[in-house]
Amino acid sequence: MADAALFEFLHMEMVAELWAHHSDPGPGVSAGSRGKEARAATGQKMSLSVLEGMGFRVGQALGERLPQETLAFREELDVLKFLCKDLWVAVFQKQMDSLRTNHQGTYVLQDNSFPLLIRMASGPQYLEEAPKFLAFTCGLLRGTLSTLGIKSLVTASVASLPTCKFQVVIQKT
């Protein structure tokens, strides 16, 4: 019976440590004409993709553990509804607050009090820091969708903590 708190603490520590580690590419990367800013930007992208990649692997594994009846979805929209209700409840003990779609493969999932952001602040503070707390969860969504047979691109945006939006764009093969 692992407490949800344990996951939240682990996630917080992972963001702090992986960010610190990956944001400096290290002496191996040639300094050359690249300015410090460019290196920092590359470092940021590396960290986000590392976190996203971890979330993806976890999402895939979680997808494999879902109850069998959930795997027999008829429509894409049903899968997204499942993510918003059942998966979100299982992982974050609450449902997604809203789901919108353009019925052409793009979905916006909104959580008004995202548990991984809620301890940080309310309002427009720390907007720059928010993306690294969302990367893992984006990967998680992408990974679960992948196990359910859907290839997607998931990004997140925050206008005001702790509300965040996850944008899922289905990739047609």
Next chain:
Amino acid sequence: MSRPAHRRPEYHKINKDLFVLTYGALVAQLCKDYEKDEDVNKYLDKMGYGIGTRLVEDFLARSCVRRCHSYSEITDIIAQVAFKMYLGITPSVTCNNPSRTEFSLILDKNPLVEFVEELPAGRSSLCYCNLLCGIIRGALEMVHLAADVTFLQDTLKGDRVTEIGITFLKKLDEKKYRRKK
């Protein structure tokens, strides 16, 4: 009336799996970042320490631990309350020295390794669960107790059980360290 969604047994399991799987992904990532096992172990311990310093407040808020008078009481609480609360297991406690400052937590079952069959190739010195040692060390330090915490036995290395050794380093001052109710 059906049970609320988050109480359904399958979701309970997903929640538990989430931590274990995330931990696995973390160890895998650290193995990519660091070539030497000692470095991965050190990093896991460091991260665990960071988590422990915060987790202890969460623990004290949720449990109603009474004031402890000895190291063995503290170790009992770690095993019977904390481990039970966060990992759902209750390790047994043994005392390893007559002055009662060295203890072992014996885990028959270790939920963290549920999905791990064996250590990755070339990683025979990896202490997969080293995060736990850091957590215990960090938590104890927040309540003013210095301790060394290491793995003495590890099922992933072929031992029968997993054994975590806790060695308390400073004398506990009774009057000074009162726990909140």
